Amino acid sequence: MLVAKVFVVLVCAATTVKAIAKLEEVFAWKQVTFTWPSAETEKIAKEEGDYEPKNNLPLGLARWKDKLFVTVPRWKSGVAATLGYVSLNEPINKTAAITPYPDWKAHILPKNDSKPDPNTLVSIFRVAVDKCDRLWAMDTGLADILGNPKQVLPPSIAIFDLNTDKLIRRYTIKSDWVSEDAFFANIEVDVKGDRCDEAFAYLPNLGSYELVVYSFQEDDSWRFKHNFFHFDPLKGDFNVSGVNFQWSDGIFSIALGPEEPNGYRTAYFHALASLNEFSVNTEVLQNQTLAADPHNYHLFKLEGSKGENSQTASSVFDQQSNVLFVSQQNKDGVACWNPKKPLNPQNVPLIIEDHEKLVFINDLKIDADRNLWILSDKLSHFLYRELSPEEVNYRILKIKVDDAIEGSICKV
Template sequence: MWKLSFLLVIGLLEIQAAVDEIFAWNELSFDWPNNEIKDEAIKSGQYVPENNLPLGLDRWKDKLFVTVPRWKAGIAASLNFLPLNSPINKTSSLIPYPSWKANTLPESGQTPEENQIVSTFRVKVDACDRLWVMDTGLADILGEGKQVSPQAILVFDLKTDKLIRRYNLKPTDYKEDSFFANIVVDVSADKCDEAFAYLPDLGAYSLVVYSWSENDSWRVKHNFFHFDPLKGDFNVGGVNFQWTDGVFGLALGPQQETGFRTLYFHPLASTREFSVSTQVLKNKTVATDPHSYYLFKIEGNRGDLTQASASDFDEKSNVLFLTQLNRDGVACWNPKKPLNPQNLDLVVQDNQTLIFTNDIKIDSDRNLWILSDKMPAFLYKGLNPSEVNYRIFKANIDELIKNTGCSA
């Protein structure tokens, strides 16, 4: 028995050794223009430090983008970046992107600027050096819930930091309960004008497809987008809660000979994974036709306590990575194998530092970035400012999946 325990400990140490903690904060700090402006923001209630929770991330070159949704009042800036130039300060201050002005809520009666970012949950860097931002336009979500601007996709040129397109979602794209907290982009570097974006609607159980070339969008409905009523119970970091979030995590597989990809997706309150060819989604007529129901596939069931928020796909290893909310970690699965509990490997786990792995992203160097933020405690009971509450990790993918079933 002692030998088994020893081997388990050694295995866990090997897993943890593959992951580096890059940033860690008790509370987020921001790169204010000066202390006077910061003090005035605190005094007026425009900045309430304990209300700022990091949620999404992605990397482009020496910038690590970090989102801070406006869950509550007093959010300094919703879209930010952290410099990755050496040496890195673990408690670095977030720098608003593309500027402070673009992240400042307009005064009552003012029209928002074209590049205004009200509240974003997740962003995506594409192969064409563009940053795609899904802006909910909603401030003080848990409070008054004010719709400051339309729900919109904003696309920035990362080489110039200029907004190159803003697309407001059409009224036919959303319902009363709609909530857009994620975005993935389907594009290749040699065909930048043929990009598509996929936006899961976790509240109204649908998927919105946006075409860059047509500058148009359409809403796709399917039963697989709904939550599983038997999988909505969560226990994370000592907090018990129930959610009904539908389709949430999206990840694109490799481009096939046909030119299309497989979109893997799952509701947050579910342990099943589904898929559909982007050939279906990119064709507005087919995607919105009820007869396309059978073109969507069930990949399998990951097993108990495997509810996931975010996911991302590494094309070189052909591995899908998924956050594991109830298990304080990240798991992997190789689609060459059937999806079942035996073929889902937990590649990193820690019940202290990885409480609520909210987002993961794979960068161009094949590093997996992981953001954990104790969000259930933030939402339901409050965080302890004397403890580290928010962390960002980086791990080499090949090291993570070594000696797991995912590497086969």
């Protein structure tokens, strides 16, 4: 019995080490910097409190060609720019400065009682790149979230044409959906086939436990309410690298499965404070009538539990391998699941783990080359302790999807 247990431990350790060995650390910052117009501009920004390096924490990412977009939410004052990019052209500078996107002007917040420019980008948590070369950004519009919160602009979706770097649309979330508890920190984009107008954005409201669906073609939105969007009160206790805290975040991220012949997909979702994974077909989500139907409960499905301490902030689906990747906040790693198997702890193995480089994985993305990108940022330390400017705090790593699942039960 003891020999069998030792063998199992060694096999699991070997699998984990194998994945870690293939992780490529692309960027690593102690503190992020920006490509300022001049040294004098940066100096003035620091003097006036517009740039406080320690308050700039990268959180979301997305790749488009040679640009890797990075978001920096305005958790605290002194965030220079909430959306920017770093170049992936070789040779890559691992501590590269972030270039504000689409330009510096978009990130200048109004002072005193002046009115904001309607195209101002205030506080973006996550972004998505679609197959039509568009960047979708969910802007909360809320600045200095942990200090003196100010709703500079209402929550909105900003959509950019990446070939021209022009803002092509800004859609404001309906005011009666923005309650005191509402918080939109994520966005997933679904384009039907090659019909770029037939695009939908799915916007989880983690604080009000709702899901907003936006239609690009109709330039309109509707919202779903469901019990599955709520957090599990027994699973809101987190311990990330020695930092203990309690959250009550509901529906948090959505990952889309392969497109079916009818153009729809399976959308997988979960609350952050939960161990369960759920699903719903996008045919349901894209039906505005069903959103208002009080009998839509059984159109949503419980897939199963990922297992103890498996709370997930970010997820992404690789359609070629048919594998869902989920971050594991309490485990400093990434797990996987192939929907061809029942969702239970045995079928959701931890395939990547690193207690130094993967402390609080905040975003996962898969690019057109099927690289799995991972952003870790020690968010729990940032919120509840202090980050040391002498240590690497923020990392962006990548691994080929096929390498990540090699040897695991997820590869079917």
